[in-house]
Amino acid sequence: MTDAVDVNSADSWPDDADDVAEGYLANWFVREGSAVDEGETLCEIQVEKVSIDVTAPTAGTVTETLVGEGDDFARGDVLARVQPSA
Amino acid sequence: MVSVTDLRTMYEQMVTARHYEERLVDEYLVGKQPAFDISAGPIPGELHLAAGHEASGAGVCIHLRDDDTVTAPHRPHHIAIAKGVDLKRMTAEIFGRKTGLCRGKGGHMHLFDPDVNFACSGIIAQGCPPAVGAAMAAKKRNTDAVAVAFLGEGAIDQGGFLESLNLAAVHDLPVVFVVEDNDWAISMPKDRVTDVQNGAQRADGFDMPGVRIDSDDAMAVYEAAGEAVMRARDGNGPTLIEVQVHRRMGHFMGDAEGYRPEADIDRAKQRDSIERLAEDLRSHGVTDDELDEIRERAHERVEEVISWAKEQPEPDPEEAYENVFTNPPAQAATDGGAAADAPGDAGETGGDN
């Protein structure tokens, strides 16, 4: 079985927010155990008032969500893990 | 003829207005970082700041007296400051305090100061008809008071504005319409919503003088507005002025301006009417020390009013039921209307999402 894939917040960081270290998790659209397609929106984060959709890096099952809705996180924090389906 | 005293006053008002907006940014963001929640912090709700608009407010209002009426739009602070609105009570209103201009009922888009005949409101072009009405009252009463309606360039496509131009023109009313063109109606650039890039041309359709001031220049505004106000005061009817200004802080606080090119934001910040007026003052012999002194005084005043406002009490919840009418109907208290069935009667109130 392959390892779960990290969904790292840094991968979705907006280009013009290099100087920003903190983000805010506005909405989750999946739960632990949800099946997702590659590219499906997992959650919405806010960095410097800009909303960004974080998408699934691979098709599979969301095994963990690591930042709560309404919580702050640091750039580079892992938001979720997805276990690839194949 | 330019009066250096006037220019100095305008400079002080503009510096005050700019610093005021910068300080409101700080106060507004309290409780809103890193997660931006519009209803959190000491100043909740929308906040539309006017940094970059100062020349228009100062250059026009310098010609006005307390008995002249001004109506302003949702981006009103610089105009209110130039018109001489009580800055302490205005600030208390923005903080939603009991001693605010409107006892906490209006907020920053709805500031009313009868002492200097100032009002502003939240819906586009809304202030134009009441300005025409104030001018009508002045004419009927045979006073030489005038009215000025400020609006943004996004409002020049609105019926309330165009109908007001016509009404003012056909009755030769002493009113001046001042369009502040900051290029953006929230996210919509002017060329997407009108084929007429010079808003002052709207005047042509109503047989009224129209003047556009292409540069964000307080001196140019001062001169054009002086002529328009004098024309109105002398009973010669309305004028339309459009002033190029710049939006330096987004449509409202929290606007990430994703729709706006970076270059446009940078340009808006480079063109500073306050710096330009400082140059003009220097050329009239005003020293840097004097300018520093004016700036210092303006900053102190802003700090003072903000500190004062923050110490003011919040309105008592029961005050929500006051002021619906000037003469409240006698039965209102007993017929199950407002006060009798107030949600508050049923227990502590919510509104806590």
Place this chain on the structure above:
Amino acid sequence: MATESRDYTEATETDRELTMSRAMVEAIAWEMRENEEVFYMGEDVADYGGIFSSTTGLLDEFGRDRVMDVPISETAYLGAAVGAAQAGMRPIAELMFVDFFGVAMDQIYNNMAKNTYMSGGSFSVPMVLTTAVGGTYNDAGQHSQTLYGTFAHLPGMKVVVPSTAYDAKGLMHSAIRDDDPVVYMFHKRLMGLGWMPSPPGPKTGVPKEDYTIPFGEADVKRPGDDVTVVTLGLHVHRAMEAAEQLDDDGIDAEVIDLRTLVPLDTETVLDSVRKTGKLLVVDEDYQSFGVTGEIVARAAEGALDDLSAVKRLAIPDVPIPYARSLEDEVNPGTDDIAAAVRELHE
């Protein structure tokens, strides 16, 4: 319509949850793909994606011809939507805040709402008027109203008020496909905006396929035997929270989400009142001459003998004030609802 729709009576189990705004946009995008006659116009609906995210992403997919930023000229563009609808298209026109209706009400209630009737049925006006409603974020009297009663009062418009993502999507599909003008009122606080956090509740599972929710079917959100609470919009969630509190005290409240005001599901209200005998109506609109009065009147007409007590909670006939302490006072909160139910139960 090319794809067969399914009617859902309750949210199906799905892995995916959406905010109300995303569910609403999903329905609009689906209809725009299926039907070239559907287009969207409003202020800041293109590049901005709607001030309350009512059109996020639509410009990218459909371009400026079909997702149109328009001048701040509500009379012109709402009236134009009427004309385009009468010409057979299916426009969706957005009034940024419902409070702005005043500048264009002639087009809304004299043209949009009446042309079908006054033409003796020879014209239809298949358009959707979307608009943001509601307060709770201290935006004062010109940006915080719901005006549910104003629109429901004037004949000729269907009026829908989703309170969950599931309903938002189904009601939007129904609204666009309907041959009559539909006023689609979305509550800002329920849209799931990062900058205006929603209470728990509006974010629900939403099927990826299209589905419709028929107008005139209220949703019993929580069955109960003791007191009927009829409400809509944001206050569905406040009523549900109140019902949970009351449950701890042994009071069993039934919560009904009207979902559509025109047509109004009177039967569901009457069925509940016949069971409980006690009715509380909660509304975020002004109290007098509005939704609360209408529901009480229908209950009285249809189940007078079963009614033993009635109460209503609404904005107590004052404009919405700015300051937090004042707005909280006039907007019925969870505790107000719980207290009113307790009073009825005594």
